[in-house]
Each structure stands twice: as structure tokens, then as C-alpha cells.
Amino acid sequence: MKRNLADRLLGAIDEKKNPSVVGLDPRIGMIPEHIKEDAVERAEDPFEAVRYSFVDFNKALIDSIEDIVPAVKPQMAFYEQYGHHGVRAYHEIVDHAKKRGLIVIGDVKRNDIGSTAEAYAAGHLGKVELADGHHEPAFDTDMITVNAYLGTDGIEPFLKTCKDHGKGIFILDKTSNPSSGELQDRTIEGDGRVYELMAELIDGWGRELTGERGYSSVGAVVGATYPEEARKLRNMMKKAVFLTPGYGAQGGTADDIIPCFNRDGYGGIVNSSRGINFAYMREPYSEDYGPEEFAEASRRAAKDMKDDILSSLEKGGKIPEGW
Amino acid sequence: MKRNLADRLLGAIDEKKNPSVVGLDPRIGMIPEHIKEDAVERAEDPFEAVRYSFVDFNKALIDSIEDIVPAVKPQMAFYEQYGHHGVRAYHEIVDHAKKRGLIVIGDVKRNDIGSTAEAYAAGHLGKVELADGHHEPAFDTDMITVNAYLGTDGIEPFLKTCKDHGKGIFILDKTSNPSSGELQDRTIEGDGRVYELMAELIDGWGRELTGERGYSSVGAVVGATYPEEARKLRNMMKKAVFLTPGYGAQGGTADDIIPCFNRDGYGGIVNSSRGINFAYMREPYSEDYGPEEFAEASRRAAKDMKDDILSSLEKGGKIPEGW
Numbered sequence: 001m002k003r004n005l006a007d008r009l010l011g012a013i014d015e016k017k018n019p020s021v022v023g024l025d026p027r028i029g030m031i032p033e034h035i036k037e038d039a040v041e042r043a044e045d046p047f048e049a050v051r052y053s054f055v056d057f058n059k060a061l062i063d064s065i066e067d068i069v070p071a072v073k074p075q076m077a078f079y080e081q082y083g084h085h086g087v088r089a090y091h092e093i094v095d096h097a098k099k100r101g102l103i104v105i106g107d108v109k110r111n112d113i114g115s116t117a118e119a120y121a122a123g124h125l126g127k128v129e130l131a132d133g134h135h136e137p138a139f140d141t142d143m144i145t146v147n148a149y150l151g152t153d154g155i156e157p158f159l160k161t162c163k164d165h166g167k168g169i170f171i172l173d174k175t176s177n178p179s180s181g182e183l184q185d186r187t188i189e190g191d192g193r194v195y196e197l198m199a200e201l202i203d204g205w206g207r208e209l210t211g212e213r214g215y216s217s218v219g220a221v222v223g224a225t226y227p228e229e230a231r232k233l234r235n236m237m238k239k240a241v242f243l244t245p246g247y248g249a250q251g252g253t254a255d256d257i258i259p260c261f262n263r264d265g266y267g268g269i270v271n272s273s274r275g276i277n278f279a280y281m282r283e284p285y286s287e288d289y290g291p292e293e294f295a296e297a298s299r300r301a302a303k304d305m306k307d308d309i310l311s312s313l314e315k316g317g318k319i320p321e322g323w
Numbered sequence: 324m325k326r327n328l329a330d331r332l333l334g335a336i337d338e339k340k341n342p343s344v345v346g347l348d349p350r351i352g353m354i355p356e357h358i359k360e361d362a363v364e365r366a367e368d369p370f371e372a373v374r375y376s377f378v379d380f381n382k383a384l385i386d387s388i389e390d391i392v393p394a395v396k397p398q399m400a401f402y403e404q405y406g407h408h409g410v411r412a413y414h415e416i417v418d419h420a421k422k423r424g425l426i427v428i429g430d431v432k433r434n435d436i437g438s439t440a441e442a443y444a445a446g447h448l449g450k451v452e453l454a455d456g457h458h459e460p461a462f463d464t465d466m467i468t469v470n471a472y473l474g475t476d477g478i479e480p481f482l483k484t485c486k487d488h489g490k491g492i493f494i495l496d497k498t499s500n501p502s503s504g505e506l507q508d509r510t511i512e513g514d515g516r517v518y519e520l521m522a523e524l525i526d527g528w529g530r531e532l533t534g535e536r537g538y539s540s541v542g543a544v545v546g547a548t549y550p551e552e553a554r555k556l557r558n559m560m561k562k563a564v565f566l567t568p569g570y571g572a573q574g575g576t577a578d579d580i581i582p583c584f585n586r587d588g589y590g591g592i593v594n595s596s597r598g599i600n601f602a603y604m605r606e607p608y609s610e611d612y613g614p615e616e617f618a619e620a621s622r623r624a625a626k627d628m629k630d631d632i633l634s635s636l637e638k639g640g641k642i643p644e645g646w
Contacts, residue, residue, distance in 0.1 A: 025439075028452050036454045046453040047461070053454055077439045081446025083414050083461040088407035111432050111470055113500040113568075116348075116400045123404025129351050130369040131359045131376055138370070138406040147434055149472045149495060151502030172472060177436040179474030186520065189510045194517070197509065245436075 002166025004211030005142060006219075006241060009168070010266055012070035012103050017323045018306045019266070019313075021105060021243070022065055022298075023273025024074040024093060026054045030278045032291035047085040054079065054089040055096075057294075061277065062097050064295035065302045071103040071142075073243075073271055094141055105243070106141035109172065114153040121161035125169075143168040145221060145243070148198065155205055159218065162209055168217035171205070173198045173233060176223025176246030185229075195229060199236040210239055215266065219243055222260055224252025224270065231259040234267070242268045248275035248305070254312035261313065265320030270309055276301045325489025327534030328465060329542075329564060332491070333589055335393035335426050340646045341629045342589070342636075344428060344566070345388055345621075346596025347397040347416060349377045353601045355614035370408040377402065377412040378419075380617075384600065385420050387618035388625045394426040394465075396566075396594055417464055428566070429464035432495065437476040444484035448492075466491040468544060468566070471521065478528055482541065485532055491540035494528070496521045497556060499546025499569030508552075518552060522559040533562055538589065542566055545583055547575025547593065554582035557590070565591045571598035571628070577635035584636065588643030593632055599624045 013019050028036070031053050039052035062072060074097075079090035090106075097104045110120040122128045124144045127135035146169045148155055158169050174184055174195040184195045191197050199220065206218030216239040222230050224246035234242070242260040246252035247270050260268035279285040279301035280294040289297035313319050336342050351359070354376050362375035385395060397420075402413035413429075420427045433443040445451045447467045450458035469492045471478055481492050497507055497518040507518045514520050522543065529541030539562040545553050547569035557565070565583040569575035570593050583591035602608040602624035603617040612620035636642050 028454055029456075040454050046455070046459065049454045075435075075439060077433070077435055077442040077446075080410075081442045081451050081461055083446070084407045084411035086446075086461075087403075087410045091406050109434050109470075110400070111434075112398075112400055113498065113573075116398060119398075119400040119404045123400075123406070123409075128404050131351055131363050131372045132369070133352070136369065138404055138409075147432075147470050147472055149470055149506060150498050150500055151505035151507070153500050153502040175436065175473050177473055177476050179476040182474035182524065183472060183517070183520065184474070186514065186517075187512045188517075189512055191509065194506070194509075194511075197506065201505065250436075 004209065005162065005166055005168035005217040006209070006215040007211035007213050009070070009103055009241060009269070010213050010215060013266070013269065014320070016068060016070045018069055019268055020069055020270045020272065020305055020309055021071040021073050022069050022276045022302055023107070023271050024058050024061065024072050025078050025273040025277055026057055027078065028053060030281060031057050032294050034292065047082050050082045051085040051089040054086070055092050058093045059096050060295040061298050062093070062100055062102070064299040066100040066102060068299070068302045068306060069102070071105055071269065072097045073105040073107050075273065076106060076108040091139060094139055103142045105170070106139065106144040108144050109147050110144065111147035111150055111154055113150060114157060117154045118157040121157040125158070125167040126161040126165050143170060145170045145172065147172045148201065152201070152205070159205055159209065162217050168219065170219040170221050170243040171198070171202050173202060173220040174222050174226055174229045176225045176250050176252065180223065195233065196236060199233050202240060203237045206239055215239055215241055221245065224257045224260070225250055227256045227259045234259055234262065238262065240267070243271060244268055245271045248272040254308040257309065258312055258316040258318060261318045263318065265313060265318045272305055276305065327532070328485065328489055328491035328540040329532070329538040330534035330536050332393070332426055332564060332592070333536050333538060336589070336592065337643070339391060339393045341392055342591055343392055343593045343595065343628055343632055344394040344396050345392050345599045345625055346430070346594050347381050347384065347395050348401050348596040348600055349380055350401065351376060353604060354380050355617050357615060370405050373405050374408040374412040377409070378415050381416045382419050383618040384621050385416070385423055385425070387622040389423040389425060391622070391625045391629060392425070394428055394592065395420045396428040396430050398596065399429060399431040414462060417462055426465045428493070429462065429467040431467050432470050433467065434470035434473055434477055436473060437480060440477045441480040444480040448481070448490040449484040449488050466493060468493045468495065470495050471524065475524070475528070482528055482532065485540050491542065493542040493544050493566040494521070494525050496525060496543040497545050497549055497552045499548045499573050499575065503546065518556065519559060522556050525563060526560045529562055538562055538564055544568065547580045547583070548573055550579045550582045557582055557585065561585065563590070566594060567591055568594045571595040577631040580632065581635055581639040581641060584641045586641065588636060588641045595628055599628065
């Protein structure tokens, strides 16, 4: 029996006294020239040069924040768009972050019918069958994000894999983007909003995966950009950890994320990607750091984010006991 | 200006007189031993052996059906679960199928907020930026499947890429799996079922991508397992091509798929995966074909599927003019 992921996640949050996660969203146009030049020199083809650029950039970023944050969240889209070279970079970055003791949340938003969802679950969270019949892990991330438009039978393979391998998922509920309401805010006859129906489903799916600390390995994605909805959802899914994107670049503030936390000070983990990854290009960090010091700029931005969140949690009366 | 994808797809369907697509869903445990043994011998590690097995199996399968079907649909989950080795197999199979003149539908069900959806769109349908600033295609599939739980701003990057590069998407509407109704069948106040709201959105998104033959490059996924819902949806999305999974292994019959077609005989493309891929293991084909003749068994199964669909279309008065 593997240790419950929610227990591990809360433990990591306690250790760093920081309920935040840094998204790893590399964009080739924003990676410092000296990294790209070095990568191009070593690479045998232009896609391999992107792989080297992404790996070098992200390893330095991870090493600069590993003592500050409990988790990182590589966004698969930015890697996958470069085909197998990009996916190899994703895998190498996942491995590196795990070696640094970080919890790795693969932001993949996978979804499919049951027999196919099994393959996604095996590859990202479990073990896959090889040609000689034995099983090995592939990506082996700790958690992934999942889209539940297909309902229970597309989610069950992920739940089973989470149980067997001590892993977790975050299911999309109320997403941070401007048009999330087109479907998610609609009212269902006799059952509240679509995001409330989804909350009921998530709460049910997560019940069997509740850990010793009262939280489940089945969490929910709830955007920082919708604090009112977050407040309602917090009451409906008491055991779920909310992965909260939208802080920073998307306009959510630290005060906006307070409703995502329970009174005990847990239940939220706030993501920032662009604001940390490319801090060296942004005010105020760009005043003090050049492209050569991009990792130091990211470190300072990650610390500032932590301070920002903690001061809002304090203001909201939601600092965990003993921090 | 690239040729409209829906026009290309209907042209390919006319050429083969066959509105069906073969899913490419490799499962290592079902691939004939002689292929795996050969792959293991050549490979340097067990994940590479899976890659070689998948590529060899699928190339033979594609070559055996290329003159029968207009399109193939590799299911990314089965490849991606093996990490970058699996994704490389996916890419090699996409390339091979395109060389054989087939339209390739990547079944990836991707979805994310706008800025991230751009990366998925670029990688699967468009071109990606490289380290030196120039742009090249990565996977370069003709179409992909997409999940619209996040609403318009998660879909727009795909629409733009489809316009720029003559590509297409199928958006999940009423999926074929047993629990699809948990969300998709719920009634929205003043607006019908969730799948009907989705149909309105899909119809709107597809308008600007309508080709000369009156169909749009924005299609919908509508399961063969729900013919009543398909009938309603057919009336709501007249310009959309329906990608219809669920025929065969999931229980949908050729008669069930008739509502997916318009009166002109177009508007549907029916998928079968397991029933064709591993026909050599199934009745009645297993009587005539052993593992060494798996491709011949698949060829016969693909022909039988075509005949089955055409006879149902004929019965339903929906055979295209001139076939």
C-alpha cells in the first residue's frame, strides 16, 4: 500500500510552509539566448535544440526554487508541441524535479473513454506493459490534471491507478479562463451550475482516496479568477485540494485565492507559471536581473509569491497551525 | 490559402466510396509475437522495442487498408503511455499514413486555456517556433479531436490554426461511453441538454470554416451508441461532419450510425478500432487468419465494415449520388 498522495502533498506544503506551485511552461522565444546558443551547438537537429534548451532552462529554474516550493507543474502542451523531442524534455524535467524532492503535477488535462483512459493513467501515473509482458513506469508523475466531460467511466481508470500507485489527480471544475462560464456556469435543472454538478462528482470520486489528514488525492482545478465560485465550491468539496491557476499573469490576486482554502489553512495550492518562469523579463525583477541571472530572478519571484500568499492567508485567518 | 479540410475529407470519402475510418490503437499484448520478437532484437531498450513493434504493426496495417478507407485515426493515449518512444511511434505512423494518401485524424482530445491551446494547435495542426526563430510543422496531422469544456477561448486557437493551415478538428459532443450522460445529458435551464448546448457552440465555431461542399472543418464526436441523440444533433449541426466511434466493439451497429448522416449521404465518418486492428484474434476472421496474416485479417474486416455501412446507408436512403 503506497502512501496517500494528499498526505504527501500536505506534508510537502508544511515542510516549505508554502501552498504554491510553479508551472514549468517553457516558451522558446523567451528562453535566454545563451541557453539556446549552447543548445543549438550540441543538437543534431532543430527540434533537439529545443529539447536541450527546455531541459537546461528548466533544470536551472527547478534548482533555484527547490527549497521554496513543494511542487512544480510542467504544462505538457509546451513540450508536446515539439513532438517526441519535446516529450523527452518533459520526461527529463519530471525526473529532475523528482530527484530534487518536489512533487510533480503533470498538467496534461487528459480524458477519454474507459479503455483508453486506462492507457493515459498507466503512462502518467502507473506502469505500462512492455513487449516481454513485464510492467514499468513511464512518465511516473505524482499527479496529473484530468478533464471529466465524459463522466465516471473515463475517470475510474485514473482513480484505480491513484489507489494502486499512491498518485493523485486534479479534475477540471471551474477553470480560470474568461470563457469558462459558457458551459461551466450554466444552470442544470434541479442541480445548480455545471461546476456544482462537477463538484458533486469530484467529491464522490475522491471519497475512497482520502488520506490520514482528511484530504483526498482527487483534487479540483478552480481558477483564482473566480473567487465567488471558489467560495461555493470550497463548501461542496471539503476534502478536495484545489489547484488554483490564474494567479499573476491571468489577473488573479493573492486575496482572490483565499476562498480556495479551508479554515484549517489547507486545501489550496496556487499556481504561477509565466510570472515565475520569465521573471527576468518582467518588472520589477528585470531591473535587477539580466538573462544570465534568469534563475535568480525566478527565485526572487517565487519567494515574493510565497510572501504574498502567506500575508493574504494571514489576513484571511487561514494560516495553518504551527507555521 | 490552403484547401478546406472538409472538402478534402469528403473528396477522400468519395474516392474510396467509404465513410469509415480505422482507429490505430496498438496494444502490446495483442501484437503478434513475430513482430515483437523482431522488435526486441533490434531495440536498445524495452521502450524502444515497443516503438518498433507499434510502427511495424501499424505500417503493415495501414498498407493493407490504404485502398479501402479514406482516413485513419491513431489514438494518442496508446502511444503516449510509452513516453517519448511511444510519441515517436505515433509521429512515424502519422507520416506513413500521410505518404499513403490517407487523411490522419489524431485522437488526442486536447484542451486548455487559450495561450496553452495555441501550443497544442501549433504542434498538432500548425507550425512551431524553433530556437532560431523559424517555424516548422511537428506532428502535422490533418485533424485532431478536441474537448471544449473550457469554452470558446480554449477553442479559438484551434480554429485559427485550421484556417491558416487547411486543417480540421472534431469537438467532443455526445461521446460513446456508458457514462457520457452524467454531464452531457443533463438539461440546462432554457437551453436543452448539455450536448445540445455544445452542438450550438460547435455549429457557431464551424461557420467560418465551411468549404465548397457545404461542410465545415469543425466536426463533432457523436457516439454510434446513442442513435436518438445523434438524430437530434444531426438537425442542429447540418454542416458538421460527425466522427462516430462506438461501432463494433462498443456495441453500436451499422443501423445505429444512419442518423449521423444527412440526407445527401454525407456528414458521417464511422470509426472502428479494436475490431479492425486485431481482427486476426476475433471471430470470424480468426478461423481463416493466423498471427502472421494479421494484416490480411484487418483488410477483410475493413472491407466487411465498409459493406456493412453501405448496406445500412442504402437501406436508410442515404447513399451519396454517383456512388
